[in-house]
Amino acid sequence: MDGLTAGALSLFPDGATVEDGELALGGIRTSELAQAHGTPLVVYCQQTLLSAVRAYRTAAPGSLCLYSVKAFPSLALLRLFAGEGLGADVSTLGELAYALRAGVPGERIVVHGNNKSDEELAAAAEAGARFVVLDAPDEVDRAAAAGIERVLVRVTPGIEADTHPAIRTAHHGSKFGLTPEQALVAIADAREAGLDVAGLHLHIGSQLLDSEAARTGIEWLGAFAADCRAELGWEPRVIDLGGGLGIRYVEDERPPAIGDFVRTLLERLEHAWSLHELEHPETILEPGRSLAGHAAFTLYRVGVVKAAGTTTYVAIDGGMSDNPRPQLYGARYSALLANRAGEEAAGAYTVCGKHCESGDVLIDAVALPEPRRGDLLAVPGTGAYTLAMGSNYNAVPRPAAVLVAGGDARVIRRRETVDDLLAPEIT
Numbered sequence: 001m002d003g004l005t006a007g008a009l010s011l012f013p014d015g016a017t018v019e020d021g022e023l024a025l026g027g028i029r030t031s032e033l034a035q036a037h038g039t040p041l042v043v044y045c046q047q048t049l050l051s052a053v054r055a056y057r058t059a060a061p062g063s064l065c066l067y068s069v070k071a072f073p074s075l076a077l078l079r080l081f082a083g084e085g086l087g088a089d090v091s092t093l094g095e096l097a098y099a100l101r102a103g104v105p106g107e108r109i110v111v112h113g114n115n116k117s118d119e120e121l122a123a124a125a126e127a128g129a130r131f132v133v134l135d136a137p138d139e140v141d142r143a144a145a146a147g148i149e150r151v152l153v154r155v156t157p158g159i160e161a162d163t164h165p166a167i168r169t170a171h172h173g174s175k176f177g178l179t180p181e182q183a184l185v186a187i188a189d190a191r192e193a194g195l196d197v198a199g200l201h202l203h204i205g206s207q208l209l210d211s212e213a214a215r216t217g218i219e220w221l222g223a224f225a226a227d228c229r230a231e232l233g234w235e236p237r238v239i240d241l242g243g244g245l246g247i248r249y250v251e252d253e254r255p256p257a258i259g260d261f262v263r264t265l266l267e268r269l270e271h272a273w274s275l276h277e278l279e280h281p282e283t284i285l286e287p288g289r290s291l292a293g294h295a296a297f298t299l300y301r302v303g304v305v306k307a308a309g310t311t312t313y314v315a316i317d318g319g320m321s322d323n324p325r326p327q328l329y330g331a332r333y334s335a336l337l338a339n340r341a342g343e344e345a346a347g348a349y350t351v352c353g354k355h356c357e358s359g360d361v362l363i364d365a366v367a368l369p370e371p372r373r374g375d376l377l378a379v380p381g382t383g384a385y386t387l388a389m390g391s392n393y394n395a396v397p398r399p400a401a402v403l404v405a406g407g408d409a410r411v412i413r414r415r416e417t418v419d420d421l422l423a424p425e426i427t
């Protein structure tokens with residue numbers, strides 16, 4: 001294996017190896033996976049999912065840890081995580097249905113959403129959700145009317161996380177949460193309406209590559225909790241710190257390890273709370289990307305390879321329909337030619353999808369051996385916010401997903417068919 005392959009391999013799940021020049025996961029060669037399940041195929045590694053969960057549990061043994069279902073709604077992942085004591089953070093009726101179907105108990109479900117419908121509020125009440133997170137002034141009365149008992153209040157402190165603007169959530173003018181002034185009113189109104197206002201929620205943003213904004217957010221929360229005590233005679237007994245920790249998509253990204261990130265946040269909380277002489281709160285964490293993102297790669301089949309000016313395009317059998325992150329956030333990815341992973345790079349190639357947009361480019365430039373039709377291209381870091389955000393653009397069915405464990409690859413989501421796409425049509 002050359003240095004290039006070794007570098008790229010470090011972006012793949014823990015069980016990934018190169019055997020006889022071919023990428024394998026948990027001892028299963030990628031050519032076998034492609035042969036058995038077709039491509040594109042999202043390949044999850046159970047060992048990597050479990051080590052991420054255990055890193056959270058070890059760093060925050062006293063916190064309630066919730067998998068943020070939006071990262072990848074999957075019964076298999078939810079069941080695996082629930083078996084490790086995790087709950088679920090959901091933001092729609094559909095995500096709630098996934099959590100309940102996977103057997104996550106209501107007491108380990110927190111319900112979000114910046115525009116919850118009455119149906120969603122009623123479903124949260126019926127599920128006995130641990131908390132509904134109030135996100136708008138008019139949700140106080142609506143939540144009380146729906147029979148919700150316990151709530152958190154999501155606050156927007158005006159902090160700009162160092163991440164793509166589309167996934168910042170706590171800045172001034174954000175569509176999420178309540179300004180401090182609105183939050184004070186909502187807390188008072190909710191208590192007046194008979195709701196148990198247990199605490200506060202803050203989610204700074206996603207794909208955070210350091211803890212700075214989260215630390216600032218926690219300091220802000222401590223001061224705000226003290227204001228709540230002074231103005232309302234109420235202080236939070238629960239603090240939900242949301243999710244946010246990023247993963248390494250390309251080699252030059254260096255996010256903190258889960259344990260370091262979580263410990264830093266909890267220490268900062270401890271410090272801020274003692275500074276303001278507040279009662280130590282229960283804590284909740286809601287990771288999504290850092291649980292599922294690094295645990296999967298997507299396996300594509302190479303089709304057309306063609307030169308256009310100075311660019312050589314390598315077209316794969318998927319694209320923006322199974323992973324729209326490059327178009328949404330200019331997200332960067334790396335790749336390995338899975339069936340020829342031991343070969344030296346021959347140049348830099350542009351990986352494009354099969355969709356009818358010039359912007360359907362997955363990777364601008366990646367060093368690869370000269371790709372040929374029929375090769376397999378593996379793109380790491382696709383376990384979160386890829387399939388979950390996919391579409392059927394160009395009437396392309398979405399890929400299957402498999403979970404590799406114990407030398408076996410189990411289908412956890414079947415490949416969509418063209419018949420699935422035609423099913424809702426009415427003629």
Ligand SMILES: Cc1ncc(COP(=O)(O)O)c(C=O)c1O
Pocket residue numbers: 068071089112169203205206207242243244245286287288289290
């Ligand atoms: C309220 C809330 N909690 C948790 C998450 C999960 O964030 P991440 O996947 O970055 O950990 C999100 C993501 O947007 C969110 O909005």
